[in-house]
Amino acid sequence: MGVIRIAAAGDVHASEATRERVVAAFQRIEEEADVILLAGDLTTTGEPEQAAVLADACRDLDIPVFTVLGNHDYHAGRQDDIRALLAEAGVQVLERNWRTCTIAGLELGVVGAKGFVGGFPGSVLPDFGEPLLRQVYAETTAEAEAIGKGLQEIVHCDLRVVLLHYSPIEATIAGEPEGIHVMLGSDRLATPIAEYGADLVLHGHAHAGTFGGCIGKIPVYNVAVHVTGRDFWIFDLEGAKGRSETRVEGPA
Ligand SMILES: [Fe+2]
Ligand SMILES: [Fe+2]
Incomplete structure (x- = not known):
């Protein structure tokens, strides 16, 4: 039985004003976790200078960092620059794809997608009417399909995480x-x-949301820092080679 310690945070919304705090938090968490997963909204308004704060915080870390982008990271239309800045600092930006890494003898697979809007039973956006609205629906469809494809492609992994x-x-x-x-x-x-x-x-995005939920028996957590009330939430994910039995624990 092996344990992977995942440090998760969403909605860091970094900027020059929060540089000191962000850099210190990432430095601290390197001692406590095996891998960092960031659930998007890395910046306040999507400016590359804001993403640079996060890139600087991650550049010298010895543990892998996986991230998805959030809607704020698209706001200035500079998402390509943000991606490049993060990649240059060694951060793995997942967009409808997946990566794996090996920790404690276990292969961890992470499927990453931003996800998108559409609502929940009782109030959903239908695939109907104006092309613009149907395009929004299709965008969510593409995200969902990428999640499914990614999960199938990392089926061999000992532990599988979906990052949204x-x-x-x-x-x-x-x-x-x-x-x-x-x-x-x-x-x-x-x-x-x-x-x-x-x-x-x-996932993140819902700053005033609720921490825990589930899809059947699969645990789902909103790790927006506004919800967790801390820089990172640590999940101890337990797994064993050839066994699907896992346990999720928190907080740190
Ligand atoms: Fe946010
Ligand atoms: Fe958001």
């Missing part, structure tokens, strides 16, 4: 006004996770 920005379930956005739930995620993102399985699902 938008929520796949309504339980972890509870606390946000119901009128904006449609903008906070989509249950269509949960469908491939339920179908292909995962050991842990992480």
Whole structure:
């Protein structure tokens, strides 16, 4: 039985104003975790200078860092520059794809996708009408399909994590006004996770949401720092070669 310690945070919203705190938090967590997973909204308004703060915080770390981007990281139309800055610092930016790493003799697979909007049963965006709205629907479809494809492709991994920005379930956005739930995620993102399985699902985006939820027996956590109330939440993910039995623990 091996244990992988995952440090997770969403919605860091870094900027020059928070540089000191962000850099210190990443330095500290390197001692406590095996891998860092970031659930998007790395920047305040999507400026490369803000992403540079995060890149600088990650550059000299000895543990792997995986991230997805969030809607804020797209706001200035500089997402290509943000991706490049993060990659140069060794951060693995996942966009509808997956990566693996080996920790404690276990292969960890991470499927990363931003996810997108669409809502939850009772209030969902339909695939109907104006092309622009149908395009939004199709974007969420593409995210969901990439999650399913990724989970199938890392089926050999001992532990499989899905890293998102938008929520796949309504339980972890509870606390946000119901009128904006449609903008906070989509249950269509949960469908491939339920179908292909995962050991842990992480997302952010809903700053006023709720920490824990599930898709069947699969644990889902909203790790937005506003929700966790700390720089990182640590999950001890247990797994054994050839066994699917896993356990998720927290906090640190
Ligand atoms: Fe955010
Ligand atoms: Fe967001």
